[in-house]
Every structure is written in C-alpha cells, then in structure tokens.
Amino acid sequence: MGNANIPLERIDPNRWQIPKRYNDAMNVPGIVYADDELIQQILSDNALTQVANVATLPGIVGYSLGMPDIHWGYGFPVGGVAATDAEHGVVSPGGIGFDINCGVRLLATDLVRDQIKGKADRLADALFNTLPSGVGGYGMRRLTEREMLEVMKRGSAWAVEEGYGVEEDLEVTEENGCLKGARPEAVSRKALERGVGQLGSLGSGNHFAEVQYVDHIYDQEAAEALGIGQLGQIVTTIHCGSRGFGHQIAEDYIKIAEAKQKAYGYHLADRQLACMPIHSKEGQDYLGAMACAANFAWANRQLLMHGVRDAFSSVFGRKARAKDMPMVYDVCHNIAKMEEYEIDGEKKRVCVHRKGATRAFPPGHPAMPEKYRAVGQPVLIPGDMGRYSFVLVGAQGSMEQSFGSCCHGAGRRQSRTAAKKSITGKDLLSQLEAKGVTVRVHSKNLLAEEAPTAYKDAQMVVNTVHNAGLARLVVRLKPIIVIKG
Numbered sequence: 001m002g003n004a005n006i007p008l009e010r011i012d013p014n015r016w017q018i019p020k021r022y023n024d025a026m027n028v029p030g031i032v033y034a035d036d037e038l039i040q041q042i043l044s045d046n047a048l049t050q051v052a053n054v055a056t057l058p059g060i061v062g063y064s065l066g067m068p069d070i071h072w073g074y075g076f077p078v079g080g081v082a083a084t085d086a087e088h089g090v091v092s093p094g095g096i097g098f099d100i101n102c103g104v105r106l107l108a109t110d111l112v113r114d115q116i117k118g119k120a121d122r123l124a125d126a127l128f129n130t131l132p133s134g135v136g137g138y139g140m141r142r143l144t145e146r147e148m149l150e151v152m153k154r155g156s157a158w159a160v161e162e163g164y165g166v167e168e169d170l171e172v173t174e175e176n177g178c179l180k181g182a183r184p185e186a187v188s189r190k191a192l193e194r195g196v197g198q199l200g201s202l203g204s205g206n207h208f209a210e211v212q213y214v215d216h217i218y219d220q221e222a223a224e225a226l227g228i229g230q231l232g233q234i235v236t237t238i239h240c241g242s243r244g245f246g247h248q249i250a251e252d253y254i255k256i257a258e259a260k261q262k263a264y265g266y267h268l269a270d271r272q273l274a275c276m277p278i279h280s281k282e283g284q285d286y287l288g289a290m291a292c293a294a295n296f297a298w299a300n301r302q303l304l305m306h307g308v309r310d311a312f313s314s315v316f317g318r319k320a321r322a323k324d325m326p327m328v329y330d331v332c333h334n335i336a337k338m339e340e341y342e343i344d345g346e347k348k349r350v351c352v353h354r355k356g357a358t359r360a361f362p363p364g365h366p367a368m369p370e371k372y373r374a375v376g377q378p379v380l381i382p383g384d385m386g387r388y389s390f391v392l393v394g395a396q397g398s399m400e401q402s403f404g405s406c407c408h409g410a411g412r413r414q415s416r417t418a419a420k421k422s423i424t425g426k427d428l429l430s431q432l433e434a435k436g437v438t439v440r441v442h443s444k445n446l447l448a449e450e451a452p453t454a455y456k457d458a459q460m461v462v463n464t465v466h467n468a469g470l471a472r473l474v475v476r477l478k479p480i481i482v483i484k485g
Contacts, residue, residue: 006018006022006048006049006052007019007021007022008032008039008048011031013035013467014033014034014035014464014467014468015031015032015033015034015468016031016032016034016039017029017030017031017032018030018031018032018048018051018052018055018064020055022052023052023055023056023269025056025269026052026055026056026064027055027056027057027058027060028055028060028061028062028063028064029055029063029064030048030051030052030054030055030063030064030065030066031063031064031065031066031401032048032051032065032066032070033065033066033067033068033402033407033464033465033468033470034066034068034070034464035068035460035463035464035467037460038068038456038460038461038464041413041456042066042068042070042071044413045071045072046072047066047070047071047072047073047077047078047079048066050072050073050075050076050077050080050270051064051065051066051070051077051080052064052269053075053268053269053270053273054075054076054077054080054082054095054273056268056269056273057082057084057089057090057092057268057273057275058084058088058089058090058266058275058277059084059085059088059089059090060082060083060084060089061083061084061085061089061343061348061350062083062341062343062403064080064081064082065080065081065082065357065402065403065405066079066080066081067079067080067081067356067357067402067405067406067407067408067411067461067465068407068411068456068460068461068464068465069356069407069408069409069410069411069456069458069461070356070411071411071412071413073094073097073355073356074094074097074098074272075092075094075095075270075272075273075274076092076094076095076097076273076353076355077355077356078097078355078356078411078412079355079356079357079407079408079411080095080353080355080356080357081352081353081354081355081357081402081403081405082095082352082353083339083341083343083350083351083352083353083403084278084350084351084353085348085350085351086278086338086348086349086350086351087278087279087349088277089277089278089350089351090266090275090276090277090278090283091275091276091278091283091286091287091336091351091353092257092273092274092275092276092353093250093253093254093257093274093275093286093290094254094272094273094274094355095273095275095336095353095355096250096290096334096335096336096353096354096355097250097334097355097356098246098247098250098251099241099242099246099247099250099334100241100242100246100249100250100290100293100294100297100334100335101179101241101242101246101293101294101296101297101298101332101334101335102207102239102240102241102242102297102332102333102334103174103239103240103241103297103298103301103330103331103332103333103334104237104238104239104330104331104333104358104380104381104382104408105173105237105238105239105301105304105305105327105329105330105380106228106235106236106237106238106327106328106329106330106378106380106391107235107236107237107238107305107308107309107325107326107327107328108226108227108228108233108235108325108326108327108328109233109234109235109236109312109324109325110324110325111233111234111312111316112213112230112232112233112234113213113232113233113234113480114232115234115316116211116213116234116480119315119316120438120480120481121438122315123211123311123312123315123481124211124438124439124440124481124483125440126311126312126314126315127209127211127307127308127311127440127481127483128440128483129311130307130308130310130311131201131202131209131304131307131308131311131483132200132201132202133201133202133203133204133207133442133483133484133485134203134204134442134443134485135203135204135442135443135446135485136244137198137201137202137203137204137442137485138197138198138201139197139198139199139200139201139243139300139303140199140200140201140303140304140307141199141200141303142196142197142199143195143196143197143199144196145192145196148192148195148196149184151199151295151296151299152182152184152187152292152295152296153178153182153184153292153295154178154295155177155178155179155294155295155296155298155299156169156170156173156176156177156178156295156298156299156301156302157170157176157177157178158299159177159298159299159302159303159306160302163306164200164302164303164305164306165302165305165306165322165327166322168322168326168327169302169305169322169327171369171371172327172328172329172330172369172372172378173298173327173329173330174329174330174331174332174359175294175298177295177298177299177302177330178295178298179290179291179294179295179335179337180291181287181288181291182288182291182292182295183284183285183287183288183289183291183292184292185288186285186286186288186289186292187249187289187292188248188249188252190248190252191244191245191248191249191252191289192245194243194244194245194247194248195242195243195244195245195248195296198243198244198245198300199296199299199300199303200300200303200304200307201240201243201300201304202238202240202304202483202484202485203240203241203243203485204442204443204446204484204485205446205449205450205485206239206409206450207239207240207241207484207485208237208238208239208240208382208385208482208483208484208485209236209237209238209239209304209308209482209483210236210237210239210382210385210389210479210480210481210482210483211234211235211236211479211480211481212234212235212236212237212389212477212478212479212480213232213233213234213235213477213478213480214228214229214230214231214232214233214235214475214476214477215231215388215475215476215477215478216231216475216476217229217231217474217475218472218473218474218475218476219393219472219473219474219475221375222375222376222393222472222474223391223474223475225371225372225374225375226328226329226372226375226378226391226393226474227326227328228328228391228474228475234480235328235477236308236312236325237380237382237389237477238301238304238305238308239382240297240300240301240304241297241300241334242293242294242296242297242300243296243297243300245293245296246293246294246296246297249289249290249292249293250293252289253276253282253285253286253289253290254272254274256276256282256286257274257275257276257282257286258271258274260274260276260282261274264276264277264280278351287336290335290336294332294335297332298330298332301330305327308325309321309322309325312325328378328380328391329372329377329378329380331358331359331377331378331379331380332354332358332359333354333355333356333357333358333408333409334354334355334356335354336351336352336353336354337351337352337354337359338350338351338352339352339403339404341399341403341404350403352403352404352405354405356408356409356411357405357406357407357408358379358380358381358405358406358407358408359377359379359394359404359405360376360377360379360392360394360395360398360402360404360405360406360465360470360471361376361377361394361398361399361404362376362377362394362395362396362398362399363375363376363393363394363396365377365394365399372393375393376393376394376395376471376472377393377394378391378392378393378474379391379392379393379394379406379471381407381408381409381410381458381461381462382409382410382458383409383410383455383457383458383459384410384450384451384452384454384455384458385432385437385439385450385452385479385482385484386431386432386435386437386451386452386479387452387457387458387459387478387479388458388459388476388477388478388479389458389476389477389479390458390459390462390473390474390475390476390477391474391475391477392406392462392465392466392471392472392473392474393471393472393474394406394470394471395469395470395471395472396469397468397469397470398469398470398471401468401469401470402470405470406465406470406471407461407462407464407465409455409458409461410455410456410457410458410461411455411456411461412454412455412456413454413455413456414451414453414454414455416449416454418454419448419449419450419451419453419454420448420449422448422451422453422454423448423451423453424448425441425443425444425445425446425447425448426444428447428448428451429441429444429447432482436480437479437480437481437482438480438481438482439481439482439484440481440482440483440484441482441483441484441485442484442485443485446484446485447484450484459476
C-alpha cells in the first residue's frame, strides 16, 4: 500500500496538487490540504490514490479534494470532497458513505469545570444510563411505521413536536434539521426494519457523547457569539449518525449503482466509485432515500440531546433546562448537497459530496442563522477522547477553494486492527483515568480501536484548515467524561 508513484506538486504551505497527467482518465486535478508533517502521514496509506480515482468521475468539476484528516475509505477517501455538475454529473453513494449524515452536535451549559468536580462519576453514570449505545443497540424510542414516515420526511421538527427539545434547536441545525426532497418510497423494507428501533441511540465505533470544558480561546468575539466564551465552561458534544437505517440505504444503492455501470457506459477507476446520473431514476431515488436517512440522523441527535439535558438535570437540578443548556450548532459530515459556487468565472449549481468533511460557510452566508451571520458557521471538529476537540467558524476561503468545506475530525492513522494490537481496552481506560477523563463504555474490547494513538493530532489538522483560510479557530475543548458504545 502507499502513494509512492503519485506526483505531488506543492501549491503553498498547506496545499498539494495531484496533476491530471498522473492518470489520463482524471477530469480534474486533485488537491490535498496538509502541512509537511501531515503529508508524510497521508503518504503512508492509499488515500491519495483515491483522490485521483475520484477525479475520474463523470461530470466532476473544479478539483477532487482531500482534507488534512484524509484516510482510506470506501471508494472515496474519508476526508474527501467532490462536486459534480447538477445537470450532467453523477451522484456516488460511496462518496457519501455508509453512515449517512453522521454528524456532530454541540451544547453549551451555564456550568464551569469546578461545578463538575466530585460529580463526574454520577454524571457519567446518568449519561450512560440515559443514552443507549453499543453495536446494533435499540434507541430511546421505538417508532411505529407512521412515525418512521414522519421522521424520514421531517427530521428534527418531528422530534421537537414530540417533546424532544425546543424550536430554537432547529434554527441552529444545518438545513434546520430537515433535508428537502425526502422520498420514503425509495427506501427498502429492510432499511425501515433496521431503523424503527434505533432512534435515539449512539451506536458504536467512533460515535460518542463527551462532556468537555473550554480549555483555550483563540477568538474571544466569535466564542462569545457562539455562547462558549468562558474558560472552563462545560459543554457537551454528541457524535453519531443514521445507524443501521442509513447503512442499509447506502448498501442498497451501492448494489443498484454497481449493477448499472455498464448500462450507463461508465468505466470507473474503482468499482467502489459506482455512481448514477443525478437525473436518472436511480440517482433521484438515491438522493431521496439519502434525505430520509439524513433526517433520521438529525432526529436521532435531537433525542440524544434531550437525553443529555435530562441527565444533567438529574445531577444538577435546575441546570438543565433548554435555556441553561442551549444548542450551539449541529453539522453533518457524510452527505450530498445541491449548492452554487463560482467555477471558472461562472455560477454553477453542483452536487457537493462531503464524505468525512464538514460544511464551513463564511460570515454573511444566507444559510446561516441570524445570530451567527456576522461570525460564520460553527464548524465542530471532534479529536480523540484523550486529547482535545475544536470549534471553528467557516471562512471565505472555503467558498473560493473547497466548495464551502473543511475537515471533520482528527482522521485515523491506524486501522482498527492495528490499534487493538497496540493497546488493550483495560490499559487505555487506566491511561484516560490518569488524565482525569471518566469513561463509560459498552464494550471494553472495542475501546482500543478508538485509542488516541490511532488518530492524527487534531491540532495539526485544524491548524492546516485555519492557515489555508477554510475556517478560523475559535475554541479548544478538553474531555472530562466520555460515553461510548
């Protein structure tokens, strides 16, 4: 494995280009965001080959992009961004991934670190008992078929109407928690059966809920605008997606796409890139089913956030009403969106595939909630459970360089298997406890897969997007409590 034969040309301190001459089938060049140290880590897996492969997609425009947290994925690299022409281009289910609308939600609180001391164990237990987690696990609410239909069509709004949260939560959710164009009729019976029991659950793998404190403020004005401007302030992050429901939709449509490649006349560099013309029946069905999964994921995080507020309430009494634990923002990082950008001097409507990449719209963008219009879109970047996570805001450079996108996390540098060989779950728990991190985990065996050493240093990743002008650093968060599947 490796990218030894790929000719990388340096553009500037934070960007590298894979020229079209690398592969005659490339329709656009590749661009990868990385500093000197990160590019060495990126060269050690096959992700750059995938950036070049994505550049061969029919109708791709601009560049095939790799963010600094890039690593090997299914067809597309995780940390990959690609935009295809909305009229003549394609949509590739592998370019969105199996966990449709996996995303991150951040809540502020009016508590500070000293108020958690002595209560961390109680709060960890309350969160672990309130938030269902684990492989294949059931959620907080089993849905009837009618309710499932409403969730697919309406997302977060359904959850708020059912008492899980408040109207204000919708204003600070990407797309207001509902992607338009949902087509429940395009969702398989098997996907529905997997979804009805899982709403309001974290799942497993790298999904988590974390209680953190504000450890460093880079931009006081932006931090205050987001309601997280106090050092030591307690916040909570939720990271999860559409569970088995979204996974099944991805599986269904990857099979459909693979079966149709010859009929479409496509000869792709990698069968995992299987794609469908956006305006074909299959393409429209996939986008409609993907919207159903995205809406399920937003409703899922809405229920989990309600659970977090309840857990805080049980430990701190009044300090968990919605107004005491306001939601800062919710971003998704596995999705395809129809958006407009200037490409080669003209406005173009494109289908932006973000796979392990976060939207990062700048100040003044009309998609921003009024209260964030002056600072830009909050960009939530979880790191690993032993070090730190970050909040940034989108910057103008994202519109000019990266289809309004930036990184989504630290990015793996070790496979799950390699991580498990390097440390046991028991040793990792001891290490985290020594750092003052209280952990509750469903499976100690799976914990080692998420060891901090398995990930790139999130600080290096966010520094790169900050220096490249895609997003601006606002605050750094350190973990106190980690809840995992």
